[in-house]
Structures are given as structure tokens and as C-alpha cells.
Amino acid sequence: MRLSELSYDAFTPDPNIVGISADSREIGPGFLFAALPGVVADGASFIPQAEENGAAAILAMPGVKTSVPTIHDANPRRRLAQLAARFYARQPEIIAGITGTNGKTSTALFTSQIWARLGKDAASLGTLGAQSKAFSRPLLHTTPDPVKLHETLDAMTRLGVTHLAMEVSSHGLAQARADAVEFSVAAFTNITQDHLDYHENFDDYFSAKARLFDTLLKSSGTVVINMDGEGAEKISEIARARSLPTVKTGVNGRDIKLLQCTPHLNGLVLDIEIRGKQYNIDIPLIGGFQAENVLLAAGIAIASGARIDEVVPALEQIKGARGRMEQAAEVAGAGIFVDYAHTPDAVATALQAIRPHAERRVIAIIGAGGDRDKSKRPLMGSAAGEFADVVIVTDDNPRSEDPSAIRADVIKGCPDAQEIGDREQAIATGVAALKEGDVLLIMGKGHETGQKVGENLLPFDDTEVAQSAVANRLKELGR
Ligand SMILES: CC(=O)N[C@H]1[C@@H](OP(=O)(O)OP(=O)(O)OC[C@H]2O[C@@H](n3ccc(=O)[nH]c3=O)[C@H](O)[C@@H]2O)O[C@H](CO)[C@@H](O)[C@@H]1O[C@H](C)C(=O)N[C@@H](C)C(=O)N[C@H](CCC(=O)O)C(=O)O
Numbered sequence: 001m002r003l004s005e006l007s008y009d010a011f012t013p014d015p016n017i018v019g020i021s022a023d024s025r026e027i028g029p030g031f032l033f034a035a036l037p038g039v040v041a042d043g044a045s046f047i048p049q050a051e052e053n054g055a056a057a058i059l060a061m062p063g064v065k066t067s068v069p070t071i072h073d074a075n076p077r078r079r080l081a082q083l084a085a086r087f088y089a090r091q092p093e094i095i096a097g098i099t100g101t102n103g104k105t106s107t108a109l110f111t112s113q114i115w116a117r118l119g120k121d122a123a124s125l126g127t128l129g130a131q132s133k134a135f136s137r138p139l140l141h142t143t144p145d146p147v148k149l150h151e152t153l154d155a156m157t158r159l160g161v162t163h164l165a166m167e168v169s170s171h172g173l174a175q176a177r178a179d180a181v182e183f184s185v186a187a188f189t190n191i192t193q194d195h196l197d198y199h200e201n202f203d204d205y206f207s208a209k210a211r212l213f214d215t216l217l218k219s220s221g222t223v224v225i226n227m228d229g230e231g232a233e234k235i236s237e238i239a240r241a242r243s244l245p246t247v248k249t250g251v252n253g254r255d256i257k258l259l260q261c262t263p264h265l266n267g268l269v270l271d272i273e274i275r276g277k278q279y280n281i282d283i284p285l286i287g288g289f290q291a292e293n294v295l296l297a298a299g300i301a302i303a304s305g306a307r308i309d310e311v312v313p314a315l316e317q318i319k320g321a322r323g324r325m326e327q328a329a330e331v332a333g334a335g336i337f338v339d340y341a342h343t344p345d346a347v348a349t350a351l352q353a354i355r356p357h358a359e360r361r362v363i364a365i366i367g368a369g370g371d372r373d374k375s376k377r378p379l380m381g382s383a384a385g386e387f388a389d390v391v392i393v394t395d396d397n398p399r400s401e402d403p404s405a406i407r408a409d410v411i412k413g414c415p416d417a418q419e420i421g422d423r424e425q426a427i428a429t430g431v432a433a434l435k436e437g438d439v440l441l442i443m444g445k446g447h448e449t450g451q452k453v454g455e456n457l458l459p460f461d462d463t464e465v466a467q468s469a470v471a472n473r474l475k476e477l478g479r
Pocket residue numbers: 022023024025036037038039040041042043046140141142143144145169170171172198
């Protein structure tokens with residue numbers, strides 16, 4: 001595609017653009033290089049390298065000097081998103097964006113499962129990668145950079161996907177990664193503390209999330225809100241200010257109202273009311289909070305045109321996301337669950353949700369990630385201290401930080417916790433302590449298959465480690 005066609009600007013010469021990247025190391029002959037100012041580096045300093053690699057055009061901030069045809073734009077991130085959308089032309093007909101601190105992955109997956117039950121060619125995109133019936137690809141980020149994102153949207157649309165439920169992270173929103181995605185539905189789970197290492201303060205974090213509703217959602221779109229989540233009222237105000245229709249879900253909802261949620265051993269019974277009619281459904285998911293995600297997903301399906309009488313039966317078929325309140329094993333009459341809680345609210349929510357499954361003690365294993373919001377660590381610790389009977393603090397992706405310093409931050413919130421840095425040993429200790437009626441909840445890594453230590457990603461899977469700890473315990477008992 002010619003540069004002029006791609007950018008809607010006149011260029012002489014007008015090179016043919018064969019690819020786009022914001023990373024000079026990926027530039028080949030005929031590529032457009034987007035020189036973006038970043039947190040660590042200034043992309044403009046890599047322009048010579050990009051030109052040496054054959055860049056045919058550059059996107060840069062006004063005033064940046066180059067030797068090839070250049071698009072100057074004061075908002076190069078948004079412009080990159082627009083260029084990527086034009087270069088990779090196709091997007092699914094219906095795209096629902098889902099944002100919030102906790103519950104995005106679960107809601108996205110549930111939405112695509114509901115659509116699939118209704119016979120739609122549906123996909124989800126986010127922390128677990130991009131997946132549909134005919135399409136599966138892992139992704140580095142929850143919301144990928146615009147080039148990867150639009151290449152993925154184009155590829156899945158070519159394979160027939162018409163309905164996409166997509167997670168939109170606050171980093172993705174702040175960095176305009178999804179600025180050219182055509183969202184016809186925008187959904188909100190909740191907002192509580194996370195990522196205050198990146199966003200200056202909570203208001204900035206909220207404003208990043210709010211972009212999905214006040215800027216990215218089409219003016220013909222619909223806003224779907226979990227009214228039981230923190231921040232719901234503010235999102236309602238944005239919808240009101242833009243005169244956008246809303247679907248409100250939850251105990252405090254209006255369109256899909258949760259009357260009662262009764263957890264049982266293998267799931268949840270929900271009494272709900274939709275537009276004046278009552279339904280009683282049994283969903284096979286552990287954790288009362290999942291009711292919020294399921295109803296939000298139902299709201300998204302309805303907002304995108306599905307019929308209520310089709311959506312309700314589909315809810316009973318929903319399958320949980322890998323590593324979210326997932327039972328990994330059982331030993332000595334005690335259940336072992338793996339969960340992805342990595343924020344203070346999620347730790348509190350997950351521990352409260354597992355309580356009805358314990359006749360005796362709840363034992364919690366937690367850690368906090370390195371190179372992430374430091375201020376959330378003691379809050380995660382105190383949530384664990386408050387809602388578990390026994391807490392073991394361990395490592396969870398220390399990345400470039402000293403793991404013992406991270407543990408010390410967490411332990412500030414739960415001074416009675418046992419500290420076992422080695423995660424395998426921590427899990428083995430938790431498993432060894434289990435007695436009949438106890439529950440062990442291993443939090444923070446969920447579906448992850450690695451432990452990031454420095455620059456190394458060491459293989460680590462909580463579910464597998466828990467299962468082998470159980471096998472060892474049984475072996476010791478001679479069974
Ligand atoms: C804080 C953050 O989000 N940073 C992301 C961002 O980095 P940046 O813009 O600051 O990049 P930089 O390193 O300063 O470099 C500036 C520019 O120079 C370019 N460069 C750099 C080196 C070089 O040799 N040549 C070159 O061209 C880079 O490609 C970049 O365009 O853009 C990079 C390229 O796309 C991302 O890899 C990087 O993700 C970092 C690694 C990251 O860890 N991000 C996480 C926190 C994240 O985005 N998480 C959210 C989910 C969070 C959640 O909800 O839980 C996600 O959506 O995944």
C-alpha cells in the first residue's frame with residue numbers, strides 16, 4: 001500500500017509500504033517505522049538504525065529529522081493505531097471491549113462462549129491470547145501493540161470471526177494501543193487499586209479506563225456496566241453525558257438484576273431478573289464473584305443483539321478460565337485451588353469466595369510481582385491476613401527486584417505469615433499442612449507457566465506443582 005493511501009496525506013516520493021513496526025529491530029526494506037517516545041527510551045533515537053534496515057517511511061513527533069518520507073504527528077501513538085488499522089483492513093463486525101481491574105479475562109471468555117452457543121463465530125482476545133474455534137495465538141500483552149492487534153483482528157476476521165470480546169488494559173488505553181478498534185460495546189467490571197507504578201495516581205488510572213467509554217466506543221455503541229463494581233456510577237455518568245444506551249447488571253443492576261447467589265460445592269445458583277422476568281440458573285463456576293462476570297457477559301451478548309431467551313440457557317454451560325478458582329487437586333479431604341488474584345481486592349474477593357468451600361481452615365499462598373505497583377503489596381498481605389486462617393508468603397515473578405524485599409513488603413500487611421521464598425517449597429508446605437475440611441488457595445499465577453526471575457523465565461505451573469506435591473504426600477503415606 002502506498003504511503004499516501006495509508007496516511008491520507010500526499011507524499012513525493014510515495015513509497016510502497018510493506019510492513020509497520022514501532023521497533024527498529026523489526027524493520028526491513030519497505031517498512032514504516034513508528035518512532036514513539038517511551039518510558040525507557042525515545043524511539044526517535046532509533047531512526048538511524050531503522051533507516052539503515054531499509055525503512056521506507058517514518059512516523060514521528062513534529063520536528064524530528066529523518067532522511068525518508070515522514071508523517072509528523074503530535075500524537076504518534078494514536079496515529080500508529082490508525083495506520084495499523086488501515087494497513088490490516090478487517091475487523092470483526094462486533095467488537096466488545098472489556099475493561100476494569102479484575103474480571104476482564106473471565107468476562108471476555110464467558111462472552112465468547114455465550115456467542116458460540118448462539119451459533120456465532122466468536123473469539124476472545126486478552127491475557128490468555130487470541131482464541132476462537134479456528135484460531136489460536138498467544139499474545140505478549142493483554143492488549144497488544146496496535147500492529148500486532150490489527151494483524152490479529154485481520155487474521156481472525158479472514159477466518160470468519162464475526163464477534164470478538166476483547167480485554168482492554170489500562171496500559172493499552174493509556175498507550176492508545178486500541179485507538180482504532182471499532183468498539184460497538186464497551187463493558188466495565190470494576191476499578192480498585194493496581195498499576196500505580198505506571199499511572200501517576202488513582203484518578204489517572206480511572207481516566208485511562210474511562211477512555212474506552214468516553215473516547216473509543218462508537219457513538220452508536222452500548223455501555224454495559226457491572227453495577228456492583230467500584231466505579232460503576234462514574235462510568236454511568238460518562239454514558240449519560242454521551243447519551244449512550246446502557247445495560248446495567250448485578251445486585252444493583254437494572255436490566256439484568258441478581259436477586260440471589262447461592263454457592264454450592266460445584267458452582268453457583270443464581271436467581272436473576274431480566275426485564276421483569278425471573279430465571280433460576282445453575283452455573284458450574286466456583287466463586288460468588290463469578291456471578292458479576294457471568295451477568296456482565298450476558299449483558300454484552302444482549303447489547304450486541306442476542307435474544308434473552310437464548311442467552312439465559314447458554315449461561316449454564318459456561319466454563320471457567322484456566323487458573324481462575326480452578327480446582328487443581330484434592331488430598332486428605334481438602335481441596336486445592338489455583339487462582340489469579342494479584343490485586344488487594346482480588347485477594348480479598350477470592351479468599352471470601354472460597355470460604356464456603358472450607359469446613360475448616362482456609363490456607364492462602366500469596367506473593368506479589370516485581371517491577372509492578374509496590375504500594376499494593378502490603379494491601380494484598382493484609383487482605384490475605386484478614387480473610388485466610390493461615391498465610392504463606394512466597395515469590396511471584398520477582399523480575400528485576402530482590403525477592404526478599406518484595407516478600408517483606410507483603411508481610412508488612414500480614415506479620416503472622418510464614419515466609420517461604422521458593423514457590424515450590426511454599427506449595428509443598430501448604431499441601432503438607434492440609435487436614436480434612438481445609439482448603440488451600442494458591443494465588444497470583446493462575447494460568448501462568450513460568451516464574452520470571454531477572455531476565456529468565458523459569459518453567460513453573462502452580463497446578464502441576466500442587467499436583468506433584470499431592471503425589472509426594474500420598475507416596476509418603478504409602479498410598
Ligand atoms: C509500561 C509499558 O506498558 N511499556 C510498554 C511500552 O514500552 P515503552 O513505550 O515505554 O517503550 P520503550 O522501551 O521506552 O521504547 C520506546 C520505543 O522505542 C522502541 N525501540 C526500543 C529499542 C530498540 O532497540 N529499538 C526501538 O525501536 C520501542 O519499540 C518503543 O516503541 O511499549 C513496549 C512495546 O510495545 C511494550 O513492550 C512495553 O511493555 C512492557 C514490557 C510491559 O511490561 N507492559 C505491561 C506492564 C503491560 O502492558 N501490561 C498490560 C496489562 C496490565 C494488566 O491489566 O494487568 C497489558 O496490556 O499487557
